[in-house]
Amino acid sequence: MTPADPPDPIQDAALAAQLLLIAPASFGGMALRGSSPARDLLVQAMGESGAIRKLPGHIDDERLLGGIDIAASLSAGRPIKQSGLLAEAKGGLLLVPMAERMGDAIAGRLAQALDQGDISLILLDDGREPDDSPPASLMERCAFHCNLTHSRAATPINLTAKTALDLGAVDPLEDEALEALAATAAALGVHSLRPLLAAGQAARAHAALTGRRVPSQTDLAVAARLVLAPRATQLPPAEEHQQEDTPADPPQDHGDEREDTDSKRPDQTLDEMLVEAAAATIPADLLAQLAKGQAPRKSSGSGSGQRRKSGVRGKPLSARPGMPHGGARLALIDTLRAAVPWQAIRRREQPGAERNAILTRKDDLRVRRFEEKAARVTIFAVDASGSAAAARLAEAKGAVELMLAQAYVTRSEVALIAFRGDNAELLLPPTRSLTRARRALAELPGGGGTPLAMGLNAAREAAISVRARGRTASLVFLTDGRGNIAADGAPGRKQAKEDAEAAAKAIAREGIDALVVDISARPGPDAPALADLMQARFLALPRADAKSLHGAISAMQPARSAA
Structure with missing residues (x-):
């Protein structure tokens, strides 16, 4: 099978599901990205093989963890407990729809349950942008990450016949196998121990699935492919070295090379074989990012801005202990829930208290919490110098107007x-005012030298000012990356370059989300080098108009629909 005709990703996803069902507690779960019929068929097959409970999107702590049933307790005059969803799903699978929108509080509860081995998760990731992802704490604990966005499978999947297997009957991995998996993880840039341990368990589970007591090279290759390859943050250099060191031998017949990984060349070490097997199955979109030296970036905020806690408005969160003052509102039900378990003890302490009264203390008080999204401010820093200034400024003006047209939505x-x-x-x-923007942009000047360092410093200061007001800042630079005016205003390319590099590093230290757009007629190496120093994304648009520039900026930013 050629790279132009890759295997359907549902094959590896189904194999990962089989391994997960063998030992759910050992693997923690799996993340399924991309809404497709193939994903629905796989979830259906897993439901036929074991019990699956569904996590509601707006579940609270009471339903998740269990606690006191307020109505029943008030009627009975004694605490009545009710079980939570985690207890009901113990030992089974918990399906989490729209996991990319999960809050930190619920993710923390689920992570704790995973650490205790109580449940196993199936995270359904419907994110459209690369930055959209379920919480990192859960992705770290789920052994298998499968992207089914491009799957075209439409036939039912059968997993029931191969799940009742004993993982304890398989021998532990030998030192050589463990060292090979560790070398593979290091070559792919996977530095956490959890995926490495999960890969070892996956090799043993695959051996049990195929009826082997001793894990083989094939089992190790499957583990590297399913667990380590989707987490790769860099490309291994093995292929380049292999091409340099391999002598020019006559061509040989490799027709059976793909039938079994154990039939690799005898001079190839185990860790080299695993690295090659994992690298060959890295998804195409991830491969393109790694080839550019860009590891996948995860964002905790949406396109409309970072999340921040509020006591007045926004998405409801679980209540917390506190006094209802300073704008915080009393959470009555949560306050009663905290007070009910102590009624018997408090009545003995206060024998004269009214019979139907609920005795509360200051420690019982709970206040409501909300999560609201801060406004996002996109700061355009435009190189208005040189003969191409008119074109650049026209594109910037058009992109600003297009983004402002969506300001009230995003x-x-x-x-x-x-x-x-x-x-x-x-x-x-x-600003959000389109009228004000058009008036300010109407007479935007152009021409002259290129004080690149000044532009970078001005953008950084503007972003810091935006952050100080509780908003999220994003920088978009339209430049060719070549400056000829230093930070002090003196001419000279050498000093201008050094000052621009220092300014770019300052932006990286602040951790400001940035994008460098090279719209020069002939893109050169200066703008990509500037983006690397800034730890920013890079985009070359030599013939950009306002619409394509706006589309590129929207795609490069972490954009989710504002709820």
Whole structure:
């Protein structure tokens, strides 16, 4: 099978599901990305093989963990406990729809249950952008990550016949096998111990699945492919070294090479074989990112801004102990729930208390919490120097107007900085007003030298100012990355380059989300090097118009639908 005709990803996903069903507590679960019929068929097959409970999207701590049934307790005059969903799903599978939208509080509860071995998760990831992902704490604990976005499978999947296997009957991995898996993880940039332990368990489970007592090289290759390859953050250099060191031998027949991994060349070590097997199955989209030196980035915020706690408005969260003052509201039900278990003891302490009264203390008080999303401010820093300034400024103006047209939908604002001559100027402060933006952009100047360092510093200061007001800042630089004016306004390319590099590193230290767009007629190496120093994304658009620039910026930013 050629790279142009890769195997359907449902094959590896079904194999991972079989291994998960053998020992759910050992693997923690699996993440299934991409809404497709194939994913629905796989979930259905797993439900036929074992009990699956579904996690509601807006579940609270009472339903998740269990606790006191307030109505029953008030009627009976004594605490009445009710079981939670985690207790009901103990020993089985818990299906989590839209896991990419899960809050940190629920993720923490589930992570604790996974550490105790009570449940195993099936995370359904419907994120559309690369940055959309379930919480990292759960992804770390789920052994298998499967992307079924491009799967075209439509036939039912049968997993019931191969799940009743004893993993304890398989011998533990030998030192050589463990060292080979560790070398593979290091070559792929997987530095956590959890995936390495899960890969070892996957090799043993695959051996049990195929009726072997001693895990073989085939089992290790499957483990590396299913557990380590989807987590790769870098490309292994093994292929390049192999091409340099291999002598020019006559071509040989390799027709049976794919039938069994054990039939590899005798001069190939075990760790080299595992690295090659894992690298060959890295998804194409991930492979493209790794080839550019860009590891997958995970975002805790949505396209409309970072999440922040609030006591007044937003998405409801679990209540917390506290006094209802300073705008915080009393959570009555949660307060009663905290007070009910202590009624018998308190009545003995206060024998004269009214019979039907609920005796509360200060420690029982709970206040409501909400999570609201901060506004996102996209700061354009435009190189307005040189003969191409008119084209760049026209594209920037158009992109600003297109983004402002969506401002009320995405709760976003736009600012504009232009750098030219010997200074950088904030032409448009953060705003949602399309009328104000058009008026400010109408007479935007252009021409002169390129004070790149000044533009970078001005954008960084603007982003810090935006953050200080509780908003999320994103920087978009439209430049070719070549400056000729230093940070102090003096001309000179050498000093200008050093100052620009220092300014880019300062942006990286602040951790500001940034994008460098090279829209010069002939893109060179300067803009990508600037993006690397800034730890920013890079995009080359030599013939960009306002619409394509706006689309590129929207795609590169972590964009989720505002709920």
